[in-house]
Amino acid sequence: MKGLLLVAGKEIREGMRNRWVVAATLLLAALALTLAFLGAAPAGRVGAGALEVVVVSLSSLSIFLLPLIALLISHDAIVGEMERGTMLLLLSYPLTRWQVVVGKFLGHVVILGVATLVGYGAAAVALAVAGEAIAADSWRAFALMIGSTVLLGAAFVALGTFVSAMVEARGTAAGIAVGLWLLSVLIWDMALLGMLVADQGQTIGAAMLDALLLLNPADAYRLFNLAGLPNVGQLSGMGGIAEGSGLSAPVLLGALGAWVLVPLAGAVAVFARREL
Amino acid sequence: MRADAPAIALEQVAKRYGKVEAVRDVSFTLPQGVLAALVGHNGAGKTTLMKMMLGLARPTAGRMLVLGRDPSAGGIEARRQLGCLPENVTFNAALTGREMIRFFARLKGESTKAADGLLERVGLGAAAGRRIGTYSKGMRQRLGLAQALLGSPRLLLLDEPTTGLDPEVRQGFWSILAEFVARGTTVLLSSHALEELEGKAERVIILDRGRVVADGAMDELRRLARLPVRIRVRLAAGASRDWLPSDAVVLQDRDACEVEMACAPEEKMDLLRRVAAEGRATDLDLLPPTLDELYAHFLQGRSDLEARP
CATH class of the missing domain: 3.30.70 (Alpha-Beta Plaits)
Structure with missing residues (x-):
């Protein structure tokens, strides 16, 4: 346990030193603030609460940005240390392999979590300070959005770590990471849409569509935030899918959780058998 | 571990990477409290042997015990009492020397004070607050040595420890090692700077293409070689x-x-x-005869043997 925390702590310290934390926080805060003040304009003053608009626009943004940041940080975690030669020394210490993998994962999730919380939190605080009336429900939706965003980030950190434990070279890991990102945030949905149009409702039923959506962590996140939360669903235009879908919020969160645990377990298993 | 148990015991150890036999049929035992040297060309199998002793690579054949335990079993007990300096040691460049050594000290359950003391000992006290990215190769090597010495190890595995060190620092390095050996630590180091092993290594194991071609005290090897x-x-x-x-x-x-x-x-x-x-x-x-001549002699003997039909 102690070894695990030490590895995680070192990862966080390095993240702060490398400016990863600062860069990610500033990026997320800048976008969140921009969306909070400019993005509210089209919604006008009627109907939608200011924070709901922010939840919708920020979660749409998170789907693209968080996986990218998570994969950027994590794809290098293991193969990078192996290539630089620092892994050899680390493993000569009384540490088990799983402690190294999980410690690095935890460190990266903390980096992402802090960046998300501070970055997005800044937007909410700014709205509150600007005098917007924000209902308790909106705060809840916002908190759930932040929590699920961190979970989305953790899923992609786990995926990146898994890739990093598998490959022989950093370049390969980077390539696969880019591929994963494109697949999950762009290609998957387009392919799904194409299939649905081509299929004309012949074979792909609601249950199958649900399964296909859960197979992509980004979609599970999207459904959870855009359709699953009251008042937000109507705003995002995702209400239609949500009504036809049998996926409840706990199922969606469970799917995201599985997307964290399964790749992480895979990374541990692969790294435990690797020779240096 | 009993005082008379060997620190390292290898029995017909072999390691194969695909078609390449990196180590074949290597057997030797090292008692506690000796300074032994693994000598050989690049690619003779020195680093592979050390990786197997650390449990980072599994032998394809044979048995090995390091500090009484099988390193490839994955246990961490032996590694608590083991210090290691890999060849061309590298560190995370973003951290300072002090942060790095304290991190390693905590992993080994050693106090930060002892860690700082070791930094002083290898002459990095003044540079402790600087990022490792700004260190010269010799300074990184010294930091590597300092971390290997953490936690009063019973076994030190040092891969090419003196490369990049100034002659003055080299002297200090040998005297630190002598101190540890006197306290019962076993040191196994690899080197190709043979002349500096003279008078320091009690035992020399000459490796060639993964095989042990000679093993013994310097005097014994001289007698054997009849140079x-x-x-x-x-x-x-x-x-x-x-x-x-x-x-x-x-x-x-x-x-x-x-x-x-x-x-x-x-x-x-x-x-x-x-x-x-x-x-x-x-x-x-x-x-x-110098160790260089001995080395050349034993390698020569090998090629004579192989030339025979």
């Missing part, structure tokens, strides 16, 4: 030269004549008596 002893003599002015053996070589003959001759080890005393006879020589140097 000629060379004697360098400064002749007295006007002394007769007819007693010189026919293979004597005149090195220089300006102010005083200097000759060098070689003889088999058992003829050494005879030759010395002849040199020492009245009026023949004013000075003499006895040159035992």
